Amino acid sequence: MSTGLNDNEIISxxxxxxxxxxxxxxxxxxxxVFTLTLRMIKSREDAEEVAQDVFIKAYKYLADFRGASKFTTWLYTIVNNTCITFLRKKRLDIQSLDNEHVFATADNIDSGMRANIVEQKSKLAMVNDAIGLLGSDDAQIITLFYKAEQSLEEIAEILGLETNTAKVRLHRARTRLKEKMETHYTEEVKNIYN
Amino acid sequence: MDTTSYNNPEQGNQEERLWNYIDGTATATEKTLIEKLIESNAEWKEKYRELLEVNQLLQASELEAPSMRFSKNVMEEISRVHIAPATKSYINKKIIWGLGFFFITMFIGFLIYGIGQMTFTGGEESTLTKNISKVDFSKFFNNTWVNAFMMINVVVGLFLLDMFLSNKRKEFRKQA
Incomplete structure (x- = not known):
């Protein structure tokens, strides 16, 4: 099976x-797709199920993709809609999850052990963890911009926003991420900045 | 450690301008100005370095991977699913136009009916401009059915206007 084909050729x-x-x-x-769903849904098990559902939906409605936008933009729109539907069904608050409880749990771990765990973590794992601590909306927009390689215009299309609104949301999300990193990974951040 | 940057408008603005510079969305003038600020101002230089570091970490961050069976599970599932025909192929434009025609006809029908219900109390002078002030509009606009129908038409009209404007905006964006 050739993998040198571009998305549109494969779809054809x-x-x-x-x-x-x-x-x-x-x-x-x-x-x-899995990273995006995980950023929104937080539970690996549920995220995997939703990610599968996304690919099945995309397959089912593939004839509707007419190439007006990038295939990934179309696919991530399905990710966004499927996650929102899932979260609505689960009656979770999709606006801004306060993840302090995660830290409450983390704080219960013996501090020495925690320090040891943290020490072992790479910078990148720390960033991933910090993204995981953000609210769904913030985590999603950061992932779309940095990992899914979507432009601000494409992100706006996926999320059904104006480009400027997407830009402001991205700024806010990055500010909140930086704050999370500085609050919860103080030592690591000091090392990074110095 | 700064955790109040979002509460401080000046700093928030500085960060926003620096992020625009890093993302490459700043205008040429703004870019030159920020470059000068980074060179000449220690605070700006430090903040730029911090944000650049965060930016690089974000770019280098790793993707999460699903279980090994993920792809296989999806392919098994899609073997039971059929690709639906494109929406365009089963939404018949004639039906849409037909519905539009129906509503417009109904609207005109109600309008004619409403006008027919009005009392024209004109005298011998029969010019339209003189008579129109004597028309009793209260009967027409107090008719619940007419009002309800007018409201529906206003909503449908706004919806169509919104569709038209969003299409225009998309076209404009494509051209840009």
Whole structure:
């Protein structure tokens, strides 16, 4: 199975009957889709289920993708909608989850042990953890911008916002991330800045 | 450690300008100004270094991976699913136009009916401009059905206007 094809070529193949070609799309974007769902849903188990659902929905409605935008922008719009539907069903607050309880749990761990764990963590793992501590909206926009390589215009399209609103939200999300890092990973951040 | 940057408007503005500079969304003039500030002002230089570090960490951060069976599970599931025909192919434009025609006809019908219900108390002078002030509009506008129908039409009109404007905006963005 060739993987040198671009998204539109693969989609054409799938639409013309080569259903197995869809596996290339799944393999290509599973980490992106899973990361995005995890950022919004927080539970790995649920995120994996929702990510599967996203790929199934995308397959089912593939004929509706007409190439007006990038395939990833279309796919991430499905991610956003599916996550929102899931969270509504679960009656979770999707606006801004206060993750202080995560730290309450973390604080219960013996401080020496915690220091040891933290020491072992790489800078990148710390960033990932800090993103995990953000509210769903903040984590989602940061992931879309940095990991899913979406422009502000594309993010605005995915989230149904104006470009300027997306820009402001991204600024706020980064500020909050920086604050989380500085509050909860003080020593590590000092080392990074120095 | 600063945790109040968002409560401090001056600092918030500084960060926002620096993020615009880092993202490459600042205008050419703003870019030159920020470059000068970074060179000449120690506070700006320090903040720029911090934000750049965060930016680099974010760019280098790793993606999460689902379980090993993820792809296989999806492919198994889609073997039971059929690709739906494109929405465009089953939404018949004739039906949409037909519905539009129906509403417009109904609207005109109600309008004619309403006008028919009005009392024209004109005298011998029969010019329209003179008679229009004598028309009793209260019967027309106090009719609940007419009011309800007018309201529906206003909502439909606003909806169509919104669709038209968002299409225009998309076209404008594409051209830009």
């Amino acid at each position: 193949k799938v639409l013309s009957g080569d259903h197995q070609a869809y596996a290339i799309i799944v393999n290509r974007y599973q980490n992106y």
